[in-house]
Amino acid sequence: MASVDLAQSIGRELPFLRRYARALTGSQRAGDNYAAATLEAILSDRSALESEEQTRLGLFRAFHAIWQSSGQPVDEADLSSREQRAQDHLRSLTPNSREALLLRTIEELRYDQIARIMQIDQPEAEELVQIALNEMSKAVRGSVMVIEDEIIIAMDLKGIVQAMGHEVTGVARTHNQATQLAGKARPDLILADIQLADGSSGIDAVNEVLADLGDIPVIFITAFPERLLTGERPEPAFLISKPYSEEQVRSAVSQAMFFASTEGMEA
Known part of the structure; x- marks a missing residue:
């Protein structure tokens, strides 16, 4: 080449x-x-x-x-200190399981491709993904705030999160609603769209919430993930592409919860 x-x-x-x-x-x-x-x-x-x-x-x-x-x-x-606690927690998981899960769910690679990347057999790759799903589903429970202007998508995200055993503090459709909701109940995780109903930015809303409440993991959902993956400015650690699958949301939420503060959460 x-x-x-x-x-x-x-x-x-x-x-x-x-x-x-x-x-x-x-x-x-x-x-x-x-x-x-x-x-x-x-x-x-x-x-x-x-x-x-x-x-x-x-x-x-x-x-x-x-x-x-x-x-x-x-x-x-x-x-x-939050990242250190998360790393301590992650060491208790089966080695390579999260890697396989992320490659499968977030990057949407086939099991044979995961096996090539990780230099393992395909059956082992399939087993690692299942192990990760089992281990992470039992790991932590917390509260999630959803910032999404499309009602159907918001309800879908809320249902997925609740089915995982997490509490949803509420759904905000605009910048102002997001800041008001966060002020009423501090979430352990924020799940946010980029473009909101009033034309405001989900990123700006999240930044204002974080300025008030401190360090909280955030998962952004966008149809254009490459625009938030440049490495040239402060950008999210967790990102889901639209259209998303339930498996992707579940995996991202599980991953992000590991990096949330465990204070006030059920381990």
């Missing part, structure tokens, strides 16, 4: 590697650092990409080689 074509191909896939890395680490900073390390490794040795027909598989396989050899899930020197 020519250098120009390779660079363009990597550029198209890089936002999705960032999305995966951020969800895996629970942090934009840590996830983007792993993505950058992956690019550096590929620049030094392009064999990882050249051995794969699809650039995405080569990128993710190179990422996993670095991830597995790093010794620690993230650089813990500058973690917040």
